[in-house]
Every structure is written in structure tokens, then in C-alpha cells.
Amino acid sequence: MTLDHGGGKAYLWAVPPPNLDSSTAPLPDIFSRWFARRGWSPRAHQLALLAKARADRSALLIAPTGAGKTLAGFLPTLVELGGASPKARTSGLHTLYISPLKALAVDIARNLETPVAEMGLPIRIETRTGDTPASRRQRQRRYPPDIMLTTPEQLALLLASDDAPYLFASLKRIVLDELHALVTSKRGDLLSLGLSRLWTIAPQVRAIGLSATVAEPESLARFLVPQVVSPPPAKRRGGVGGGGLFNEDSAGDRHAASPHTRPLPATQEPGRRGEAAATEDNNSAIADIVVAGGAAAPVVEMLDTRERLPWAGHSARHALGEIYDLIKRNKTTLVFVNTRSQAEMLFQDLWRINDDNLAIALHHGSLDVGQRRKVEDAMTAGKLRGVVCTSSLDLGVDWGDVDLVVNVGAPKGSSRLMQRIGRANHRLDEASRAVLVPANRFEVLECHVAIDAVNENAQDTPPLRSGALDVLAQHVLGRACGEPFLADELYAEVKTAAPYAELSRADFDDVVDFVATGGYALKSYERFARIKQDKLGRWRVANPKVRQTYRLNVGTIVEESMLKVRLVRSRRGGSGATGTIARGGRMLGQIEEYFIEGLVVGDTFVFGGEIVRYEALVEDEVYVSRANDADAKVPSYMGGKFPLSTYLAERVRVLLADQRAWKGLPDQVREWLSLQSYRSRVPGAREMVVETFPRADKHYLVCYPFEGRLAHQTLGMLLTRRLERARVRPLGFVANEYALAVWGLGDMSAMIRQGRLNLDTLFDPDMLGDDLEAWLAESALMKRTFRNCAIISGLIPHRFTGEEKSRRQVLFSTDLVYDVLRKHQPDHVLLRAARADAATGLLDLRRLSDMLTRIAGRITHKELDRISPLAVPVMLEIGREAVYGEASDELLAEAAEDLVREATGT
Amino acid sequence: MNTMHIADMTVSGVNFTADLSGALYWADERLLVVSDLHLEKGSSFATRGVLLPPHDTTETLARLDAVIARYQPHAVIALGDSFHDREAHDRLTAAHRATLATLQTGRDWIWIVGNHDPDLPRDLGGSVASDVGIGPVVFRHEPTGAAGEIAGHLHPKARVSRRGRSVERRCFASDGERAIMPAFGAYTGGLSIRDLAFAAIFKSLEFTAHVLGDNRMHAIAAARCY
Structure with missing residues (x-):
């Protein structure tokens, strides 16, 4: 990456006019002179x-x-x-020095060299990353x-x-x-x-x-x-x-x-939570x-679109022309979106209307690294007018001259938004400028409260985690790879780490037992122990191979299984795979394996900024060809990684409940809410509204918990189980960030009216008991959570010593382990780790639990004869989103039906 | 018995019942067949440093117990790879051996040898054979593609995709003249029926996957699976 930023490394060392406090310690002369020579002051x-x-x-x-x-x-x-x-x-x-990004460590090292060289300081600075050659290591x-710059894994x-x-x-x-x-x-x-x-x-x-x-x-x-x-x-x-x-x-x-x-x-x-709860x-x-004080407050506004605001969806296509205008009017604009596929879509749409041929680039984590570096270099060199990007650019190397940040879609959280806005702020004394572009009406509400939050500098970063047991297991094995340790000493040492300060001795001992022999009730693995105690009771690694495996598998980032995506020419029929590669298929990037598994040959989807057709899966490469279709057949919106923050959700509820506050909202949104209060009811700040209504030949239940799609999905799973038992015959459900819609064959309105279905019972927090247990037994999300723990803890290595075998050959299915362990040893330490993850991760159980407690006794039912205005957005997700549900038999039955149709010629 | 749990499957004119558990039942002969139990696979991994939970044998035997209790067969064939490695039977606990003995009591029990367990000791009860022919049908571990053959070894599984979602499950694969059984063991993964290994046996995609769903069997054309 070139370091020519026009103004030197001003972004790193930049200083405004002196604001020296006389009480602070003076700098050594050599430093003062250096600052002065630069025309800066500390x-x-x-x-x-x-x-x-x-x-x-x-x-x-x-x-x-x-x-x-x-x-x-x-x-x-x-x-x-x-x-x-x-x-x-x-x-x-x-x-x-430890940075979350390898690239950042390398960049900082380069930037440190400048003052060190200019002052002639005798300091040796080196990076150590995965790329550092063995000889230098x-x-x-x-x-x-003297100074080493590295990452947590290398440490x-x-x-x-x-x-x-x-x-x-x-x-x-x-x-x-x-x-x-x-x-x-x-x-x-x-x-x-x-x-x-x-x-x-x-x-x-x-x-x-x-x-x-x-x-x-x-x-x-x-x-x-x-x-x-x-x-x-x-x-x-x-x-x-x-x-x-x-x-x-x-x-x-x-x-x-x-x-x-x-x-x-x-x-x-x-911050918002005020001062110190220092114990x-x-x-x-x-x-x-x-x-540090003195940062100019950011200037954030919501795009006041001239177009009609969509009811649902995340594309913000309605505002495309206006986003393009923003890029055109500014020098360099970062356009943040929440997911890879949104980035793909928006990038493609922008180029479709890019009559001025503005240099607009795409950046997201699944793109080929070389591709990403190219974009970053072009950006640093000031050659780009706009970059459409995901959270892949939330952190990282600072780029001088970004003068506008556009955030498309839901801001999700106020701290998150402020950090993104900060990417435009290369000079402290200039205000960052940002424009929020809501993609639908609910997002207007979210953007509205997010702007208020930014103006109040209200932060909503999550509280400090408590340390995960699977990570501790990795650390214990790592410790045994170094000098031998006594359990008592290691326990005391581990508790000095803030996330593990509350770690119980029992949990610690279980983890050590797990690392040694798997921690199983059957003590049959003593002879296969990975770590063993010597005569002094000190634990050490049992053999060099264990150490090797540890070194290959260190780290906590468990990548989704990814497949490479290669662009080939369309080859309908025939399977001459190698021939196609020889013709020079270009690598487009990587895609999640589970996404490809949902496709059949011929399906089209958006990737690398264009619509491609799925041709074949050859080993770990996905072959795609250019498709000429205008729209992709399979939507790849998988929802953002981050749910709406509890804090913003609360503010949205408060905004909804206060009619006087609506005057700050765009006309279209205000009319929508007014119509809702006329037709049904606008939820109060603490209540939950549940609407039931018939539509076509089905009956719907829509509720508005505002707890983010992850918690809503879990709620949907549990509710359908209960509705099944209540003989409502539920058929499916769909969730978005704000609402959940469940539908079935039974007339829920009538059942509630006749007292055969009680909403307080339906939403009783006791659903987190047996119903949750039953669902966890088969939940694919839970299995994914468990897989992460199994890999991080070192139970299932994902990289092996010796020649790199194909992943498919060596990977043992963690789903099978989960099933067996859950049945035969439900309190195993890894299952406990997975449960702790589920509380805040993909299942968001803690938030669901808080919500159920919050709404207990505050459910208002509205029986309607048709869909309400507030329900439209979530109902529109049906068909657009994969309808959630884990009823595999239905899917298999559908495929079986094809055979019947074929046989009977219908 | 709930008929959703079973599917009819014909091989060389003989009617079999494909059971949701992954077992095959021949009602006329009162014969139950299970394939690829891979007992002690967990401890086999453990010898190589991967400490999989050791409960797989307990689980597999419990499943076997359940299906035997339902069908009350006069004979059981374990179609090879019953043990994950040559020493696996040595690692069985006394309790596991006792369970096996109980399952064998009052019925014929035939261990067919497989590539994982080519030398089975005598003390496991039952008899050991490389293959067994009954009428028009022959049972052996590794499929050769011969007509009338029922084999295991390949661990067939099928994946179905619809609207961006996919489901993958173990299955029986059969074209009416030959069949390949799913693996029965708790720790057995699978090989897609679209793999070349299946093409070699069936010579075309004209075969059916009898897929083990969560609660019922599904007959799906192989051409529609991945």
C-alpha cells in the first residue's frame, strides 16, 4: 500500500493548534523539536x-x-x-502492540518508522503476523x-x-x-x-x-x-x-x-449510562x-427522499438516484450497508446509473483479498469517488479524505453508527458528515431515533462479556504447550483476566479435565490424554503432536465454511471441469457453503457485483457464469450479523408511543402510523400489541416485540411449537427486526375470543423451559453454535498436521457429536459453553427472555378483519425471506412429490 | 406401527421394509439387516488425539436394541464395518459386550466382514461370513453392482434443495435390482448419492433415494438430489 497521502501522515499524527496544559509533563527536547519542525504540537x-x-x-x-x-x-x-x-x-x-487487524499492525509499523527515523531514535520496530516468514519469526x-506489532492469535x-x-x-x-x-x-x-x-x-x-x-x-x-x-x-x-x-x-x-x-x-x-459503576x-x-475532548460533533441527517418510501425490503433502491447524487456532490463517499448481498446489489445498481463514470468501488469481507487491497490502495491514493462497503471497513487503516459517510439501511445501534460516521472524520476539528438512508418505513423510525442518540452522544455498546469456556480450553492447552503449570497457579492467573474474574474453580477444573481427556463421564480416555501431570503435579503436553495441532488451530475466529467462487463460461451440460479452469476462470471471492447448498444448478444470485448463474460445485470451488437475468432468483439477504440494539429498540417504542413526537417524521411515515392507530393500535412504550386477522385461506398472528430478528426467530420457533399443541395448526412464520408474523390454518381470532387460546399463556416466559429444550435438541442454529465451541476448544481440529487433506475428508460432523453428547452427557462443559453463546449469539435467548418478562401482563390483542398498516412490512417478507422453520420433512416431501408427478404425468 | 416410519423397497422381486432407523427388514424371513455400525469410532479417533465423546457405542447399541425390539427378528445381519477398526472390539466395555449378548440371545446373528473389520474374533457371539445369499438376494459389505445385491460401505446420503434451503439426510439407494444401505452408527457421516461411486454401481441416475426424514421416509428420485 502506498503511503503517499498528499499531506504526509497527517491523519496519524495530526494535531490542531496547541492546547497544551501547563500542568502536563514536558516532552524531552528531541520530541519537542520534532513536533515543532512539523509545525505540530502534542x-x-x-x-x-x-x-x-x-x-x-x-x-x-x-x-x-x-x-x-x-x-x-x-x-x-x-x-x-x-x-x-x-x-x-x-x-x-x-x-x-496488538491490533485486531493484521493490515492495521503493518500500517502502524510503517507510520511509526517516520518519527523514529526523523528523530534518529535507536528503536527497532517489527511486525509479526501470519505472513511473517519463519526465518524472521x-x-x-x-x-x-524493541517494539513488536501483532495480533491476539500471534500473541x-x-x-x-x-x-x-x-x-x-x-x-x-x-x-x-x-x-x-x-x-x-x-x-x-x-x-x-x-x-x-x-x-x-x-x-x-x-x-x-x-x-x-x-x-x-x-x-x-x-x-x-x-x-x-x-x-x-x-x-x-x-x-x-x-x-x-x-x-x-x-x-x-x-x-x-x-x-x-x-x-x-x-x-x-x-456516556449515556453516566459515570462509573466502579465497584x-x-x-x-x-x-x-x-x-480526548474537542472532537467536533458530527452532522447527521436522514435522507429526505422525494420518492415513495418502501414498506419493506433492504435495498433502498428507491433512493438510488439520491445516493448517486450524494457521491457526485462530494469528493469521497463511503457508503455503508449491513450485509454483503446488500453491498453487491447497491454496487450493481449504482453502476447501472453511473452516467458520469464515477470511480465507485466495492469492498466486503468475502471478496478476494487481492481485490480488497486494490480497492484500499485506490482509496488511499485518492482515486475513488465512492466505496460501497460492509462492516469490513468499520475498522482499519484510516483513509484521509473521506468527506461523507452514507449509511444505507438500519443503523442497528448508536455506537456502531457513530463509529461508522467517524470514518469520515480524518481531522478532529472538522465535523463528520453523514446521511442515513432508511430502506423502509420501520428503518425511518430507527434512523430517526439513532440521530437523536448521536446528537446526545448516547452509547449502546454491549457490556463486557464473561469469558467463554471454549476459549479457556484453548488457552489451557496453549499453556501446557509452554512451561508446565500447576492447576492452582493457572486458576489464580486466569482470574486476573477481567472476563474470567468470576470464573468458578469447578468450571476451571472441568475445562482442564476436558483438555486432558475430553471431560467425559466414562473415564475411558485416560491413556489418550493430551496433557498429563508430572510427579510434581504440573501439567504438560503429552506429546509433540498435540503441540503441533494446537499451533495450527490457535484462534477464535471460526469461519463459516467457505467455498471459492470462480467465474467460468456457461457450460450447460457436460462436466469437463478442468477444461474450464484452463480457459482462465477468474476468482471472484468466497461464499458461504450453506448458501450454495441451498441452490440447484441454474439458480441465479448476486455475487461480485453481478448476477451469476450457479453451474457446478467442483471440490471446494463453485463455478458460476454470467447471467443475463435482470433479477437474481435466489435472494441472498441473510439478515445483518448484528441485531437492532436494545437501546435503539427502546427509543423506537418510545417514539411510537408519543404521537406528538411524530411531527419530526416524514409525512409518509406519519400518515402510516396515523392509519395504524385508526385501524388497529400503535404499541405503547411497554406494551406488546398482538394482531390476529384472516387473509386468503389462512389466519395470521402478528406481534411487535422490537427485539431484533434473531430473538424473533427464536420466538417464532417456540411459538409455533405451542400453537401446534393448541391445535392452531401453524404453517410457518417470518421475522424481521421489529415484528414476527405466524400463520396457520386455525382461526386464532375466534380461538382467542372463545378463550381457547390465551395470549398471556402463549407468551409466558415458561416457554424458555421445556419448549426451548425440545427445540434445542434439533435446532440447526444451536448446532452451528456448538460447532464453533467444538472447534475453538480444540475438540475438533480444523487444521491438521501433515499434508493438508481436503477438509471434507477429515472434518468430523460436529452435529453427530452434539446429538450424542446432548443425549448422554447433557452437562458437558462444551454444551455449557454453547448454551452461554446461545444466550447472546444466534439465538439471542437472553434478549428474548428479557422481552417476555417485560411484556408479561402487558399484551394488548386486536382482532382485525384484515391486515393492519403496521403489519404490512413483516408480511411482505413472506416469500422474500426464506420462510423460517426447521421442518425438514416438508422439504423432503416436496421433492418426493416431484417423483409422483413425474410418474403420474401430471 | 406407524406406516410413516417405513417404506416398501423391492430388490430382485423380494419385498423389504426400509425402516426410518436405517435398518432393513425382510418380513418373510424375519430378518433384520443393519450396516456400518462403526462401533468404537469415538475411541478410535481418541487414539489419534481427537477426543470425541466415547458415548457412540452406547448410542448405536441403544438404537439397535430399539429396532430389534420393534421387529423381533429371528435373524440379524450386521452388514460389515460393524467395528470402526481392527482393535475396536477390544475397547468395548463389559457393559457393551453384555448388551450385545442380550441382543443376540434367541436369534441368529451374522457378522459380515467389512474393510474396517476384516478379522472378527469368535468371542463376539454369532457367526462371521464374507457374504450371505438368501434366495435371489446376496448380502455383502462392499457393493459390486451385481443384481440382487444388498450392500453397505458407501454410507449414502441425499441432499434436497428448495428455495434457498437444503436438507441432507441418510438414505437407502435402490433401483429395484440392488440396494445400498445407509450407515447405522451414531458417528457415521455420509457420501452423496451423486458421487461417482454410486454411478459405478447403478450405471445411471435411474435409482431412488429412500430418505430418512425426521419423522418419516421419503422416496426421491436420485436425479433430484445432490
Whole structure:
């Protein structure tokens, strides 16, 4: 990637006019001169972090994009390494930088080189990623650089070796970039466990976290320091931590940072949840928090479309011309959408009307890496006018000159939206500009409340996760690959990681047992143990092959099974597969295997910005040809990855309930809501409206929980089971972010009227008992959740030593394991891990449970003679969305019918 | 018995019942056939470091117990690959052996050898054979494509796709002259009936997949499966 940004690296180091606080510690001369030569001056928060470092404190910096976060994070390191004379400096690794993105680590390394070179500082900076050649990796172990930039997975690998204590003993600083993004996933759990290990090896180390604004900065700040374990572990120095160069310092209090001494920076602006719920007991150590101020408030508006607003759908095709105009009127526009297929569709549509031949590109995670890099390079070089992208660009390398962000579709959450808007903000003192383009009427409501939330700077990032047991299993195996450990010591160490602070000893022991022999009730695997105890009771890996397998499988990102997509010429009939490749089929990118499994040859879908026809599946490649169809036959909208946040949902309900607030809404939407209150009822802020009505030859039930499609899908599954028992004969259901529609043959209106169907009973939270259990036994979503846990925990390796066999040959079906384990050992630790995931993941059970509690006793039934205006959007999803349901027999029966028809000639 | 759980399947003029459990029943002979039990597959993986739950043998034997209880056959044929590897029978627990003995009591029991278990010890009860011919039908592990042959080995499964959704299940594959049975074991995966291995046996796509649905059997033309 070229680094020629016109204005140099201004985006990384940019500083506005001086706002030096006289109380902050002065910079060493060499640094002051360098700043001055550049015509810059350091910012208050950069100096504040330096002061924290000098006071030997860990700190969390909360700052918007463009605030010079990265320099702030590295300034203490540069000053320490640059200030000391080479002789006075201890050798060894000084600073470890960890980023969620490999590309970001590489980019930051390049950008650090500039000041280091210009000041002539004797500092060696190196990256270590999956791409680093083996020879350099080896050298890095023996002669570590001063600063190493890497990822959480690489850190885990470095720690899982005998020489980890040697490599890290000298460590002084850890810089964690984009911490807000890392901590929301299992990668954050893995990182926290890595930190817990570093705290043992290098007790003197201090962490700096860099984060966007979040709802609960205090919980993020806990992540950065060891949580207090009481009683404290007996032998901190014993074995593993020994040999460090800074052990003298370790007598110092690792847990010194307490909430009581936490100075509140002058610039701190508390988030929506207000200040600190810093706990007063000693179980919560917390890093200092520094908040960068001074960012100009963003200017966000909703596109006031001249067109008719669609009732449903996510394409925003109605606003296509207006989006195009926005791109045309601005220098560089980022157009964010929520899913890959939306990106594909919008990109294609934009090019269809691109009469000015504007340079508009496409960027999403499934595109070929080379393709993505090309787009990023063109963007950096200022050659693009617009990029249609997904969350693949939520994070990452900053690009100077984005002057407008367009967000198409639902914003989903206010923090998420603010982070996206921040991508336009390369200069702190200029306001970011963003335009929200709702794709349907409900999204208008969501955009409306999201703008209010942005204006109030209200954050809705999720609370800190509690650490997953499958990730812990991976860590335990990794620890056994390094120096042997005693269970007591490891337990104490693991509990210093904030996500695992509450880990029970029983869970820990179960995980160790799982890593050793699978953790099964039948003790038949003792002789196959992967880790074993020596005479001193220390656990170590049983043989080198286990270590090899661990190294190949480290990490928590379980990719959906992906297939490569190759563009070939249409070849109806014939199967000369290799011949086609020889003709030079171009690789378009990757697609989820489960999507392809739903296709039959000849089906068309959108991919790589065009409509393609499915030709064949050859090994792990999907052959597609260009289709001339105007519309794809199979919709590939699989819903966004993220559901509507609880916070925005609540605001939408409040907006709906308050008729006076409707005047801020577009006329079309206001009329729609008025018609709803005339025909049926607009839901109150805390109530749930349930409508029943007949349509064609079926009977419908539509309810409006506003809890996101994942929770609604789960609700739909459970409701249909109950309706089945109530003899309503349900046939199917469909869910969107706001509502759920169920239909069946039974007349639900009449049944409710006659008291044969009770809505309070139907929606009783007890559905999360037996009904849930019965459904989980066969739920494909639950099986997917379990598969992730099985892979992360190391039960089923997904990469094998030796020659790379085809995935299909070696992968053992985790569905079979799930079935057997569930039946014979339902309390197995992996099933517990999968359940914990299901609470917040694909099944969103926790949210469903909260909702059922919220609406208990607050259900209002409206019996209608026809569909209500509010029900139209979700009803329109029928046929557009795959109708949800896991009744496989129906699908098989349909296929069987074909045979009958064929046989009888009908 | 609920007729949804079974399907009629004819091989060389003999009428069989294909059971939802994956077993095949010959009512006239009171003969029950199960294929590819792969007992102790879990522990077999464990020897190579993949610690699959060891409950698969318990589960497979429980399924076998259930189907035997329903049909009360006079004879049972285990159509090969009953054990996942050559040492698998050594790893059976005493309880598993006892269950097997109970299942064998009062009926003939024939172990057909398979490629996973070519040498079966005598102490497992029942008799061991490479193949068994009864009337026009011959039972052997690996299919040769001969008329009248009922085999296993390939673990057939069928996938059906509709409107962007797909369902994949184990199945019997038969063209009326020969049949291939689904694998019965709890840990047995499958091979698509559109794989070349099936083309070699059936010589065309003119065969039917009797698919094991969640609650019923479905007869689907192989050409419509993936």
C-alpha cells in the first residue's frame, strides 16, 4: 500500500493548534523539536498518557477517530526508548502492540518508522503476523525487536512456547488498539488470557488501551489491569515468572490502580449510562481513564427522499438516484450497508446509473483479498469517488479524505453508527458528515431515533462479556504447550483476566479435565490424554503432536465454511471441469457453503457485483457464469450479523408511543402510523400489541416485540411449537427486526375470543423451559453454535498436521457429536459453553427472555378483519425471506412429490 | 406401527421394509439387516488425539436394541464395518459386550466382514461370513453392482434443495435390482448419492433415494438430489 497521502501522515499524527496544559509533563527536547519542525504540537490527551506512563499507571484512552490515538499510545514507548542512552537501556522486547487487524499492525509499523527515523531514535520496530516468514519469526524470538506489532492469535502462539518467559520478561508496555472492537468477541477473551499470562511473566508491564467511545468505559478499563484475586496467589515468583529482568519491580503493587485514586480527566464526558459503576470492593482493579475532548460533533441527517418510501425490503433502491447524487456532490463517499448481498446489489445498481463514470468501488469481507487491497490502495491514493462497503471497513487503516459517510439501511445501534460516521472524520476539528438512508418505513423510525442518540452522544455498546469456556480450553492447552503449570497457579492467573474474574474453580477444573481427556463421564480416555501431570503435579503436553495441532488451530475466529467462487463460461451440460479452469476462470471471492447448498444448478444470485448463474460445485470451488437475468432468483439477504440494539429498540417504542413526537417524521411515515392507530393500535412504550386477522385461506398472528430478528426467530420457533399443541395448526412464520408474523390454518381470532387460546399463556416466559429444550435438541442454529465451541476448544481440529487433506475428508460432523453428547452427557462443559453463546449469539435467548418478562401482563390483542398498516412490512417478507422453520420433512416431501408427478404425468 | 416410519423397497422381486432407523427388514424371513455400525469410532479417533465423546457405542447399541425390539427378528445381519477398526472390539466395555449378548440371545446373528473389520474374533457371539445369499438376494459389505445385491460401505446420503434451503439426510439407494444401505452408527457421516461411486454401481441416475426424514421416509428420485 502506498503511503503517499498528499499531506504526509497527517491523519496519524495530526494535531490542531496547541492546547497544551501547563500542568502536563514536558516532552524531552528531541520530541519537542520534532513536533515543532512539523509545525505540530502534542495534544492534551497524548501528554496525559505520557504522564500516566511516568506515574507507572495503566490507562484507557477514549478518543474519536482522527484524535491521534496511535501516537498517544506509542508516545510513552518512544520517549522511554528514545530518551535513555543506548547503554542505559535494557535489551529485549519493550512494547507489544496488538491490533485486531493484521493490515492495521503493518500500517502502524510503517507510520511509526517516520518519527523514529526523523528523530534518529535507536528503536527497532517489527511486525509479526501470519505472513511473517519463519526465518524472521525465529530471529524475533532470539533477538526481539524493541517494539513488536501483532495480533491476539500471534500473541497466543508466542506464549505457548518454552521461551515465552525469556521473550516477554523485559516487557514494559502493551498497547491495545481498537479495544472496543476486540472485547466484544471471543478474540477479546483470548487476548485477556494472554494478558493474564503476561502479567505473571512481566509484572512490571503496563497497558494502554485505545478505544472509541463506549457505554461503559470502566469495564473496558478493568480489562487492562490484573483483577484482584483474593486471597492472592502464594508464589508469584515461582517457576514461570522467574528469570525476568525486572523482577525487582514486581514487589511493587500490580493492583495499585484502584478506583479511589482514579483521577477524572478534565475532558471526561460520561456516556449515556453516566459515570462509573466502579465497584468499591477489591475485586475490581481498574486502569485510569483518559478521554480526548474537542472532537467536533458530527452532522447527521436522514435522507429526505422525494420518492415513495418502501414498506419493506433492504435495498433502498428507491433512493438510488439520491445516493448517486450524494457521491457526485462530494469528493469521497463511503457508503455503508449491513450485509454483503446488500453491498453487491447497491454496487450493481449504482453502476447501472453511473452516467458520469464515477470511480465507485466495492469492498466486503468475502471478496478476494487481492481485490480488497486494490480497492484500499485506490482509496488511499485518492482515486475513488465512492466505496460501497460492509462492516469490513468499520475498522482499519484510516483513509484521509473521506468527506461523507452514507449509511444505507438500519443503523442497528448508536455506537456502531457513530463509529461508522467517524470514518469520515480524518481531522478532529472538522465535523463528520453523514446521511442515513432508511430502506423502509420501520428503518425511518430507527434512523430517526439513532440521530437523536448521536446528537446526545448516547452509547449502546454491549457490556463486557464473561469469558467463554471454549476459549479457556484453548488457552489451557496453549499453556501446557509452554512451561508446565500447576492447576492452582493457572486458576489464580486466569482470574486476573477481567472476563474470567468470576470464573468458578469447578468450571476451571472441568475445562482442564476436558483438555486432558475430553471431560467425559466414562473415564475411558485416560491413556489418550493430551496433557498429563508430572510427579510434581504440573501439567504438560503429552506429546509433540498435540503441540503441533494446537499451533495450527490457535484462534477464535471460526469461519463459516467457505467455498471459492470462480467465474467460468456457461457450460450447460457436460462436466469437463478442468477444461474450464484452463480457459482462465477468474476468482471472484468466497461464499458461504450453506448458501450454495441451498441452490440447484441454474439458480441465479448476486455475487461480485453481478448476477451469476450457479453451474457446478467442483471440490471446494463453485463455478458460476454470467447471467443475463435482470433479477437474481435466489435472494441472498441473510439478515445483518448484528441485531437492532436494545437501546435503539427502546427509543423506537418510545417514539411510537408519543404521537406528538411524530411531527419530526416524514409525512409518509406519519400518515402510516396515523392509519395504524385508526385501524388497529400503535404499541405503547411497554406494551406488546398482538394482531390476529384472516387473509386468503389462512389466519395470521402478528406481534411487535422490537427485539431484533434473531430473538424473533427464536420466538417464532417456540411459538409455533405451542400453537401446534393448541391445535392452531401453524404453517410457518417470518421475522424481521421489529415484528414476527405466524400463520396457520386455525382461526386464532375466534380461538382467542372463545378463550381457547390465551395470549398471556402463549407468551409466558415458561416457554424458555421445556419448549426451548425440545427445540434445542434439533435446532440447526444451536448446532452451528456448538460447532464453533467444538472447534475453538480444540475438540475438533480444523487444521491438521501433515499434508493438508481436503477438509471434507477429515472434518468430523460436529452435529453427530452434539446429538450424542446432548443425549448422554447433557452437562458437558462444551454444551455449557454453547448454551452461554446461545444466550447472546444466534439465538439471542437472553434478549428474548428479557422481552417476555417485560411484556408479561402487558399484551394488548386486536382482532382485525384484515391486515393492519403496521403489519404490512413483516408480511411482505413472506416469500422474500426464506420462510423460517426447521421442518425438514416438508422439504423432503416436496421433492418426493416431484417423483409422483413425474410418474403420474401430471 | 406407524406406516410413516417405513417404506416398501423391492430388490430382485423380494419385498423389504426400509425402516426410518436405517435398518432393513425382510418380513418373510424375519430378518433384520443393519450396516456400518462403526462401533468404537469415538475411541478410535481418541487414539489419534481427537477426543470425541466415547458415548457412540452406547448410542448405536441403544438404537439397535430399539429396532430389534420393534421387529423381533429371528435373524440379524450386521452388514460389515460393524467395528470402526481392527482393535475396536477390544475397547468395548463389559457393559457393551453384555448388551450385545442380550441382543443376540434367541436369534441368529451374522457378522459380515467389512474393510474396517476384516478379522472378527469368535468371542463376539454369532457367526462371521464374507457374504450371505438368501434366495435371489446376496448380502455383502462392499457393493459390486451385481443384481440382487444388498450392500453397505458407501454410507449414502441425499441432499434436497428448495428455495434457498437444503436438507441432507441418510438414505437407502435402490433401483429395484440392488440396494445400498445407509450407515447405522451414531458417528457415521455420509457420501452423496451423486458421487461417482454410486454411478459405478447403478450405471445411471435411474435409482431412488429412500430418505430418512425426521419423522418419516421419503422416496426421491436420485436425479433430484445432490
